[in-house]
Amino acid sequence: GAGVSQTPSNKVTEKGKYVELRCDPISGHTALYWYRQSLGQGPEFLIYFQGTGAADDSGLPNDRFFAVRPEGSVSTLKIQRTERGDSAVYLCASSLFTSSGELFFGEGSRLTVL
Amino acid sequence: AQSVTQLDSQVPVFEEAPVELRCNYSSSVSVYLFWYVQYPNQGLQLLLKYLSGSTLVKGINGFEAEFNKSQTSFHLRKPSVHISDTAEYFCAVSDRPGNTPLVFGKGTRLSVIA
Numbered sequence: 001g002a003g004v005s006q007t008p009s010n011k012v013t014e015k016g017k018y019v020e021l022r023c024d025p026i027s028g029h030t031a032l033y034w035y036r037q038s039l040g041q042g043p044e045f046l047i048y049f050q051g052t053g054a055a056d057d058s059g060l061p062n063d064r065f066f067a068v069r070p071e072g073s074v075s076t077l078k079i080q081r082t083e084r085g086d087s088a089v090y091l092c093a094s095s096l097f098t099s100s101g102e103l104f105f106g107e108g109s110r111l112t113v114l
Numbered sequence: 115a116q117s118v119t120q121l122d123s124q125v126p127v128f129e130e131a132p133v134e135l136r137c138n139y140s141s142s143v144s145v146y147l148f149w150y151v152q153y154p155n156q157g158l159q160l161l162l163k164y165l166s167g168s169t170l171v172k173g174i175n176g177f178e179a180e181f182n183k184s185q186t187s188f189h190l191r192k193p194s195v196h197i198s199d200t201a202e203y204f205c206a207v208s209d210r211p212g213n214t215p216l217v218f219g220k221g222t223r224l225s226v227i228a
Contacts, residue, residue, distance in 0.1 A: 035218075042218035103216060106157050107155070
């Protein structure tokens, strides 16, 4: 499709398990962002890639969270030893390297940690 | 660091009535402002943006916003709302346009009543 694709759309896991969330950005978009949206809150920045490298990972809450983008396209957000507080919708967005400032968002992956 | 305050968490309004959703940002030398909308079960999409130039910005679906530097505000307005405008609206700010993480407010839920 033409938009940002995120899989899975829903993920239920148990506390302590490992989870991977995938983002397929719009073709040709060099920048990719991960946000987390908890209930009743706005999107909270986690990490931003320019190409293959993480340009800014200051939003990752702790070392249980990690993200990769090995070929500069698809990205995977990895969460180790999940906790109930990790339950949220994880949003991915991509953008062109322009000055327009517009981010194109996927529909998100809803993570529930039991 | 930039921050955004959306003063109203919920705004109910009757169909065909005007609406204003308020947004204030933390002051900065340069600021770039955005409004995103999130319809139920959909990803965020850009409504409008202010990067420079005219302080009155027009967006999609009849929405507009005015950048007011002295009041550090970027309120969103629509003169006559429709049922289909029912959604969550997010104000966001950046101090550099393009390829930089946006900082989002907590959102305002607009409910249009028939």
